[in-house]
Amino acid sequence: MHKPGNADETDVRSRTRDEVRKRFADGAQYIAGRLTRGTSGHTHTVVDPSTGAEVYTYETAGAEDVDRAVAAARAAFPGWSGATPGERSDALHRFASVLADRAEEFARLESLQCGKPLKLTREFDVPGTIDNTAFFAGAARHLQGQSAGEYSGDHTSYVRREPIGVVGSIAPWNYPLQMAAWKILPAVAAGNTIVLKPAELTPLTSLLFAEAATEAGIPDGVVNIVNGTGKEAGEHLVGHPDVAMTSFTGSTAVGRRVAEIATAGVKRLHLELGGKAPFVVFDDADLEAAVQGAVAGALINTGQDCTAATRAYVQRPLYEEFVLRTAALMESVRLGDPFAPGTDLGPLISHVQRDRVAAFVDRARASARVVTGGEAPGGDLAEGAYYRPTLVADADQDSEIVQSEIFGPVLVVLPFDDDDEGIRLANDTPYGLAASAWSRDVYRANRATREIKAGCVWVNDHIPIISEMPHGGLKASGFGKDMSLHSFEEYTQIKHVMFDNTAVAEKDWHRTIFGDR
Numbered sequence: 001m002h003k004p005g006n007a008d009e010t011d012v013r014s015r016t017r018d019e020v021r022k023r024f025a026d027g028a029q030y031i032a033g034r035l036t037r038g039t040s041g042h043t044h045t046v047v048d049p050s051t052g053a054e055v056y057t058y059e060t061a062g063a064e065d066v067d068r069a070v071a072a073a074r075a076a077f078p079g080w081s082g083a084t085p086g087e088r089s090d091a092l093h094r095f096a097s098v099l100a101d102r103a104e105e106f107a108r109l110e111s112l113q114c115g116k117p118l119k120l121t122r123e124f125d126v127p128g129t130i131d132n133t134a135f136f137a138g139a140a141r142h143l144q145g146q147s148a149g150e151y152s153g154d155h156t157s158y159v160r161r162e163p164i165g166v167v168g169s170i171a172p173w174n175y176p177l178q179m180a181a182w183k184i185l186p187a188v189a190a191g192n193t194i195v196l197k198p199a200e201l202t203p204l205t206s207l208l209f210a211e212a213a214t215e216a217g218i219p220d221g222v223v224n225i226v227n228g229t230g231k232e233a234g235e236h237l238v239g240h241p242d243v244a245m246t247s248f249t250g251s252t253a254v255g256r257r258v259a260e261i262a263t264a265g266v267k268r269l270h271l272e273l274g275g276k277a278p279f280v281v282f283d284d285a286d287l288e289a290a291v292q293g294a295v296a297g298a299l300i301n302t303g304q305d306c307t308a309a310t311r312a313y314v315q316r317p318l319y320e321e322f323v324l325r326t327a328a329l330m331e332s333v334r335l336g337d338p339f340a341p342g343t344d345l346g347p348l349i350s351h352v353q354r355d356r357v358a359a360f361v362d363r364a365r366a367s368a369r370v371v372t373g374g375e376a377p378g379g380d381l382a383e384g385a386y387y388r389p390t391l392v393a394d395a396d397q398d399s400e401i402v403q404s405e406i407f408g409p410v411l412v413v414l415p416f417d418d419d420d421e422g423i424r425l426a427n428d429t430p431y432g433l434a435a436s437a438w439s440r441d442v443y444r445a446n447r448a449t450r451e452i453k454a455g456c457v458w459v460n461d462h463i464p465i466i467s468e469m470p471h472g473g474l475k476a477s478g479f480g481k482d483m484s485l486h487s488f489e490e491y492t493q494i495k496h497v498m499f500d501n502t503a504v505a506e507k508d509w510h511r512t513i514f515g516d517r
């Protein structure tokens with residue numbers, strides 16, 4: 001275990017904290033290209049979850065701040081949507097290169113506000129964001145309608161693909177930088193302007209991202225950030241009459257509320273919600289690969305990942321060995337200071353989230369077996385929001401620990417007998433975001449990819465994402481896609497344009513109105 005607070009790490013941590021206080025001294029709202037203070041009359045304190053220490057206190061956004069941000073986005077829309085795809089693409093290329101130059105700054109800030117190990121932010125969150133930015137710089141030049149044609153004989157028709165207007169986006173705390181990027185990039189690449197509300201707990205890297213956009217020459221007002229509570233700033237943003245589209249990533253419960261408000265305003269809606277990903281291991285699978293994949297897939301980002309492996313269904317002949325080996329591998333994962341090089345796993349985002357996860361495991365004890373973990377570590381890590389990697393076996397399929405999203409380092413493992421049962425159990429929750437199937441038999445694996453209802457199904461791996469491919473859920477995990485060219489379907493609207501080719505006053509179809517003159 002690596003104690004938070006060793007000399008070198010304390011130094012990086014306190015330097016990063018001091019930089020935050022200086023950089024965001026003018027406030028945590030980024031509107032029309034500059035930082036301002038929120039006017040809700042309330043404050044929120046960002047806490048380092050690995051120590052419980054205060055990092056930065058900011059004035060949260062109220063309705064007036066949201067109004068100003070929406071007005072800035074509205075004012076920027078004609079210029080930005082009127083820019084050529086090439087001009088938007090150039091700006092996004094410059095943005096990617098600013099991000100690459102400042103990569104270490106982003107990694108440290110994300111680690112500080114989330115408790116993510118530096119190796120995760122340096123190797124996953126930040127490079128993923130830079131790659132996404134570079135992808136959308138290219139994609140900006142590939143917005144296409146359909147080719148023209150004379151479908152009626154007397155007219156030429158074509159389809160224009162147009163931006164929607166001001167997009168209001170709301171993001172969660174688990175990958176603040178990547179979620180800001182997933183929301184902002186396709187929206188602005190397609191010519192929209194945006195107001196993003198990050199989660200209260202993690203406002204910092206979204207602000208830095210917006211500042212970097214300005215540094216890259218993206219005009220003021222194209223990207224705006226309001227930091228405030230969901231109830232106050234979030235609901236006002238979703239319901240704002242000048243916001244044409246809502247794009248929300250977060251829990252299914254809040255997604256329902258957001259959907260109610262957005263539908264009342266007849267707005268375009270994109271919902272990326274919770275998950276409870278199954279991990280199905282057939283009896284011909286490479287057991288070593290499955291065990292490693294399960295531990296990495298369950299513990300990524302301390303399990304606070306909507307696609308994390310949460311329910312392992314293992315065919316009976318492999319079940320006992322899978323449980324033993326998975327527990328042993330989980331026990332080898334090193335919890336510790338996010339800033340220490342030897343740390344594999346950081347804390348949860350907050351003590352509240354840690355207690356929530358612990359309560360799920362404690363309630364499951366009555367009817368299931370906690371094979372390893374199931375407690376917060378003591379000693380040097382006692383002040384942080386840490387929880388040990390936890391494996392739960394022999395739970396009922398209908399139990400809370402199998403059905404509900406926990407969002408922590410907890411994997412539940414259950415046996416199954418035949419392929420039909422494995423696939424049926426995998427589909428037996430309200431969610432449908434991601435899943436994986438483990439088999440060396442191409443026919444079995446292919447059947448699983450067809451029959452498992454999820455927005456993404458991996459075969460013999462679990463977690464990787466790439467900018468070129470879509471991410472998004474089915475069922476209670478929402479609808480719509482982030483990343484890839486498919487995300488342009490969310491952030492653009494199509495328009496049919498029809499030209500008359502006859503140049504006559506009395507068209508053929510006028511007979512239906514004027515009779516047989």
Ligand code: NAD
Pocket residue numbers: 170171172173174175197198199200228229230231234235238249250251252254255257258272273274275305306405407433472473477478
């Ligand atoms: P959350 O739903 O509690 O909050 C998400 C965001 O919604 C925050 O910014 C919050 O301030 C805001 N919010 C809260 N109440 C609101 C309201 N009434 N109106 C408008 N906005 C409101 O989620 P969280 O705890 O921040 O994040 C974890 C959840 O996010 C998990 O369920 C996870 O699965 C989900 N998630 C999904 C994806 C995906 O791509 N599907 C990705 C990441 C996280």
